[in-house]
Amino acid sequence: SRRPVTVAVTGGAGQICYSLLFRIASGALLGPDVPVRLRVLEITPALGAAEGVAMELDDCAFPLLQSVDISDDAATAFDGASVAMLVGSRPRTKGMERGDLLEANGAIFTGQGRALAQSAADDLRVLVVGNPANTNCLIAMNNAAGVPAERFSAMTRLDHNRAVAQLAKKAGAPVADVERVAIWGNHSATQYPDLTHAVVGGRPALEVVDQPWVESDFIPTVQKRGAAIIEARGSSSAASAANAAIDHVRTWLTGTPEGGWTSMAVRSDGSYGVPEGLVSSFPVTTRDGSYEIVQGLDVDDFSRSRIDASVAELAEERDAVAGMGLL
């Protein structure tokens, strides 16, 4: 069998990890022939709960799982990591302003960025899930001296998968028939789920569904899906978020299908007028752990205004954290 790969995950006692860690340990992340060493970071008060999750991982007797190590020290937790999934973050609590949220997470992601640079493996790939994911990713990326910016990404795959599912349902087609859906901008309610290039069973999606449905149903449904899940379930998306995190990293490492793409929030190179350096979602192709932003897509006026609105929010968040000295 192959050499073991070290996967570091933060927020190990939280609800996403209660799904995610078991998927990773089962082989869903790296494939059925790659042994896994899990390294889990939690805050000190949650170490006991993380130990409980580790006990359950033991009790699964996963053949691929070689070890589970838990720490409240980031450099220790990231030691030798080839994949780091940064799920833990500071949630918004009552009375907290947006600036407070950015600042609390800034402290976490500056420290984690430095710790990744210090102790992760040379082939490190980073996925930030914890919100505000794009800006947390921007902070970690800017504080990980020596780690190429292309190794950092934030998750919009859940939004992407939601968009695929909504389109498939409306078209009465299997999800496997849907291609070239794109999520642009911030993982927030301003995100732009874009069907202008999407295809269903080989046909342009906009010939299968109508524009009023796109504007008044599809876009708001995808943008507000997180809130709808909280309303229905009483807590936020967890299994679907874990699934998207698996999909994101697996697609990054193994590649997008010929002619298809996925959505990832990555450092903008200035493509599509998104200011260079912002971590924004784009349609990307991937191969062997690298990605490329899909080039040359036509952006119509409707799409332009939606992308610009979400990117403006990202620029505001960047300016706020830059003003706090976090970049």
Ligand code: NAX
């Ligand atoms: P939980 O509150 O259940 O778990 C978060 C865990 O992170 C807690 O156990 C907490 O102790 C830990 N934590 C906090 N600070 C930490 C630190 N500095 N180092 C290590 N661990 C730390 O949240 P959960 O439902 O698991 O969600 C995790 C994050 O994912 C949240 O920020 C959430 O907003 C975000 N999400 C992002 C999504 C995306 O698409 N990008 C979708 C799902 C989810 O809402």
